[in-house]
Amino acid sequence: MTASHFEGDALLDSNVQTLMRRVHVDPYTTEQFPADNHYAAEARVILTDGTVLTKKVDQPAGRTSANALTSEQLKEKFDHCVGELCT
């Protein structure tokens, strides 16, 4: 996900507009995550054939020193930031 995903008419893309209407957002319960974890998330996707897929994340990548991004990820981000200016 890069800055270009938020620019120009990206939001008007028909796939984005169609899918946005299928997204439902709710707070999680203490059955999903401990009460003191305020940085988790669960995504649940229902496919057209009825299959239900779920994924839980306890903390976003890079959020603390204990869960830091790698040097390669940091460099990739920096190059993306500076590269965009030169294009």
Added chain:
Amino acid sequence: MTFAQELAKRICAMNYEHFPSETNQWAEVGILDTVGVTILGSRDDSTRILEKITAADRATGPCLIFGFDRRTAASEASLINGTASHVLDFDDCCNTMSGHPSVPILLGLFALADEYGASGKDFITAYITGFEAECRISLGVNMHQYIKGWHPTVTLGVFGLVAVAGKLLRLTEEQIATALSIAASMSSGIKTNMGSMTKPLHVGLCGRNGLLAVRLARDGFTANLKIFEHNQGYFNVFNGEGNYDISKILHDWGRPLHIVDPGMGIKQYPCCASTHPAADAMIALAQEYDLKPGNVTRIDSYTHWRRLKHTNRPEVSTSFQGKSASNMLLLVR
């Protein structure tokens, strides 16, 4: 001693030689990441509009404006660069601060370093000191201040900037206490402006104001040193009686340094951090199962309730709103 004096004493006592060995590594990460996001943010419409307006003031000075081909006075550089640094919401975060630790302090520091010169050691010492000051204040006022609707990146960050500038310019304890007290009257930023150009402007204003507070204090300006704990002071006005704890701020200062533990959050995505865990979960699912828009009937996203007040935006219509929208982010990859 008043709270401002206690804070100033701790800021003055911060010493590079006492920092743990991994401090430099994290400082470098924070500095480089901030430079990158500021350069990227310099081309945004909000930065360009602001630069065009302030250029008419014809300020002159040695301070670089990131992404532009001119230099200017520290006040203008910190205003424009501060805004650019936060415009994409791509800059670092810290769990302790409930906000962004580097942008309110580093862009002012860059401007000062351009004006006065600074060794790498002085630069990092000032940065770590400001980072610690704003995080420590947060320990005593959050999450209450955040939930109430203030924008802690700047309502706390302005004190971080005073610490940074006070340290770099080697102000006395009394001058720093005064600068903190002046800055208390400059602290501002209301969360409802998140999702608009005014959110990053908060950071630019914080930088400009913090530098002014330090310069005023250095030249003998006065302020009430009881500004924090007075019954009509910062804590009661911003948090309210009973909703803050001064002892949490002052006790065990610097142990550990917050830039080391819990450390900074470095963003992988240019949008509000409250949306990142959901984005991580959705990207993982999309990659694992090679999801296509046509095959998806419904997506449910569960995040913490506190993160939803400003990110549940089913009617998102601009990219700025999209940056703060869980709804849109689940779809972008």
